[in-house]
Amino acid sequence: MNDDACRIVTLTTDFGQKDPYVGVVKGIILSRFPQAQIIDLNHEIPPFDILAAAWSLKISIPYFKAGTIHIAVVDPRVGTSQRRIALEMNECIILAPDNGLTTPFIASAKKAYALEKPQFFLSSVSKTFHARDVFAPVAVRLLSGIALRDLAVEVDKQSLTKVEGLEPTVEPGSIEGLIVYVDRYGNLITNICAETKSQIKEIRIGSRKLKLAAGSYGTIDDGEAQVLCGSHGYLEIAAKEASAQDLLQVKSGEKVFVTTV
Amino acid sequence: MNDDACRIVTLTTDFGQKDPYVGVVKGIILSRFPQAQIIDLNHEIPPFDILAAAWSLKISIPYFKAGTIHIAVVDPRVGTSQRRIALEMNECIILAPDNGLTTPFIASAKKAYALEKPQFFLSSVSKTFHARDVFAPVAVRLLSGIALRDLAVEVDKQSLTKVEGLEPTVEPGSIEGLIVYVDRYGNLITNICAETKSQIKEIRIGSRKLKLAAGSYGTIDDGEAQVLCGSHGYLEIAAKEASAQDLLQVKSGEKVFVTTV
Amino acid sequence: MNDDACRIVTLTTDFGQKDPYVGVVKGIILSRFPQAQIIDLNHEIPPFDILAAAWSLKISIPYFKAGTIHIAVVDPRVGTSQRRIALEMNECIILAPDNGLTTPFIASAKKAYALEKPQFFLSSVSKTFHARDVFAPVAVRLLSGIALRDLAVEVDKQSLTKVEGLEPTVEPGSIEGLIVYVDRYGNLITNICAETKSQIKEIRIGSRKLKLAAGSYGTIDDGEAQVLCGSHGYLEIAAKEASAQDLLQVKSGEKVFVTTV
Structure with missing residues (x-):
């Protein structure tokens, strides 16, 4: 085994922390590939909020080293005909349902794949828990050195589902953006670049x-909500303590309007 | 050291995530056995809800590889005369207080033990934090290769405490079960087999x-709660988003009544 | 690399679990030092509650082995002129903002340092996320074997900021303490020694x-709140289930009054 290989797998879900679902996904991975290093990126995505999950991935993935595998599962339509996909990026692989979660990454993806080879899934695939039955076992194969092209079927990346709202509308003299994420502190994070x-x-x-x-x-002045440059490179509306x-x-989802000089 | 040995330890507690209690348990284990791989199975068991914890273990343990050590601590009676026990299963070891947490596993256990050899605990055992003072150090000994029979005293497995409610009452033409677990999404998970x-x-x-x-x-039809086969093999009452x-x-705890053909 | 070296890094923050902030800090560390063993000590410190964080550290650090690196970030004044510091203890290193978080450790610290050498930080340091941009990369250097004296500038430990309230006022015949921490169960943990x-x-x-x-x-009698010796060595006011x-x-913050014999 290559000692320098990256063995990091991150998890982004709306599973929450109150149930054993995340632990079972980790059990699948570590039981089959003990050298894996699993990092919880976010399990408290509001249930079914695909935009928040896409945003969370967008601001987090740049901090992980080349070779990281990112599993993202916010999947209200699990068990329907919706595809499970893999994006091959320059620096990482993203596994997710094809419901818009991967929107920020499609433009720069090298290749896209559909996960539809059941021999690489758990032997019995439920209709409701694909993180455990599909994505975790596929991640194990990737960690073991099997190439994505052997695990999945290449598809046109233009066929992937996208969500709206990640990019603001920029016109001469004005920008219309929105709140894409609200964090624990109640900071309102916009999709408008901090450089603005x-x-x-x-x-407004x-x-x-x-x-x-x-x-x-x-x-920030006491008792006021004001605008600053957030640590992720986007404008953020925040308050002092x-x-x-x-x-x-x-x-x-609330809109933010900017007029520029 | 055997390189193929399983070093997975899972934790199931009602400690929550807001306090350093879980981190301290991990500190005990990793400070003494750095190769351990600790997986949080569930720390948000409702305080003192032994049935939910037993259920969480029941649906999770099958996904972990042979040799895994499962620590389960939901323990309102910690510090009384209640025993701390270990169950030796075919594929794993379960450490828990003797209060019913291990109910789903007693029938198939190979052997049962009481943890009552203080030389294997922390040197000072508190009356209220046995996960740290008793279960974590015992897990470290097991990881180090010491056999359960040397760490603990064998007891009759029929003497172990059981909780009611994990199995439905099945009669010809009818089943009376109950809701054993409510997950983050508000899915109501019953104890009635999905095959039903x-x-x-x-x-009803x-x-x-x-x-x-x-x-x-x-x-599922919008706005309705309907019955489906849950991913854990049991009937589940769920809604669409x-x-x-x-x-x-x-x-x-709510009862569920089924009449069968 | 020394195989016996301690590679444990603990994290104590008020970041919560709902955002990817903790995961990104772990990504920084594990991407650069894959052998690190990161333990979440506490991420649910009430936002901006420096006293609770100091307390959480105080009761947890003794359970970690020599060489552990503890990162603590509860930092309402991040991005102001406030220093980032490192305390060199006999058994561990603590990295934190200089806002009182390290109060329980200053008296016994061997040396104190200010983190002010940007060559050891991320190349771009935000004004609001120093756990990611400063503390995580410094921890990576420490894990890699670089000495604190080479990473930081020694300062007089008497110059460090302290918070009030960690120690009770003890007089002949009386003690005035306070509730320093409330845990998940609603146990009220005081700063008064259990031996009392x-x-x-x-x-009262x-x-x-x-x-x-x-x-x-x-x-404890049903329905009452009574005083017992908590597992951390301090008096605790608790109830039965x-x-x-x-x-x-x-x-x-509520005061607790004791008269002694």
Whole structure:
């Protein structure tokens, strides 16, 4: 076995932490490939929120080394005719249902595959738990050195399902974006690039104008929700030791309007 | 050291994730046996809910490879005269308090032991944290290759405490089961075998009749709670992108009545 | 590489589990040092609650073996001029912002350092996510065998920020302590040593007198909140299969008064 091989597998799901579902997926992988290093990326994606999961992947994947396998399962339509897919990127492989989860990665994917060779799944595949029955065993084969082209059937990447909302609408003098993610602190994370901040003339959420913070959370005026450059490279609406979501009473999907100089 | 040895230890507790208790248990194990692979099976068992923990173990353990050590601690009576036990199964070892947690495994256990040799515990055993002081150090000895018979005292497996409710009452033409587990999505998981589905004439929860879903979650009629074959091999009452628990306003322990053809 | 070297890194944060922030920190570490063993000590510290985090560290660190690296990040002032520090203890290294998190460890620290050599951070350091950009890469250097004195600048440990409330006020015949931590079960953990229990004449929280429990949780009278010796070595107010916090309607920071014989 190649000692320098990457054996990291990340998991992004809406399974939550209250059930043994995540542990069973890890059991499948570590029982078959003990050298795997499994990292929980996110299990608290709001149930069925494909946009939040796609966003979570988008801001996280760049921090993992080449060769990492990312499993992402937010799958309200599990067990229907929906495909299970694999994206071969320059630096990683992403396994997911074909429901838009992989939207941020399709443009730069080298190849796309459909997982439809049951000999690489668990011997009995349930209709409702493909993370355990399909994605985990396929990840084990990949860790073992089997190539994706041998495990799956290549498909046209243009045929993959996409979700709307990950990219803002940019026009001369204006940007229309939205809140794509709300984190534990109540920070409202937009899909508008942080570099935009220096060009903002006015920024609104709904009809409410927002001020720009000078720097990080500590520089926000008490009791206000203000705009700063988030650590993931996007504009973020935050409060000082408080929740911007509570202050503004908005949620994921809310539109953000910017006029630029 | 045998390179093929299984070094997986799973943890099932009601400790939750908000405190450092689980991390300390892992610290004990990894500080003494760095090759251990610890998997969180479930830490969000409702506090003191022994039935839910027994169920969580029952549906999870089959997915782990031979040699796995399962530690299960939901223990409202910790520090009383209650025994700490170990079950030697064909494929694994289960460490738990003797309060019914191991009910699903007693019938097929090869041997049962009581953990009562303090030389294998932490030097100071608290009255309230036996996962740290007793079960983790015993798991370390097992990982190190010490046999259970040397670590513990064999007891009659018929003497172990059992909980009611894991098995339904099956009679000719009828089955009376119950909801044993409610998962994050609000799926109501019963203790009635999924194979029963094809023989159902009528299924009720309380006085309410339920329809059978054609297939998986995606095939359930909008706004209804219907019955499908869950991924763990048991009948499950679920809704489509919604919570069956919210729709039906029932909870764990509720009875489910089936008449069969 | 030294096979006996400790490669344990623990994480204590208020990041919660609902976002990919913890997973990204792990990705940084495992992508650069695959042999690391990362243990989640606590990610559910109440947002910005430095006292709870300091307490969580205090009761957990003794259970980890020599050489462990502890990263602690509860950091409402991230991105201001506040220092990032490292404490060199006899048995471990603690990395944290200089905001009081390390209070319980300053007295016995061998040396203190400020992390201010950007060549050891990620190439681009955000203003809001130093766990990822500063602490994780510094931990990687430590795991790789680089000495703290080469990674950081020594500072006077007396210059470090401290928080109040970790130590009770002990006078002849009386102790005034407080609730420093409330755990998942609603147990109210005080900062008063468990050894005190045998000398208690009266113990009050606010104006309410509390009874002493005979032993562990199982010995508490039904429906009452009583005082026992917690597993961490401190007096704890608990209830039997119930939440002492709910019964008493108090929260972290509440004062506890003891008169001693």
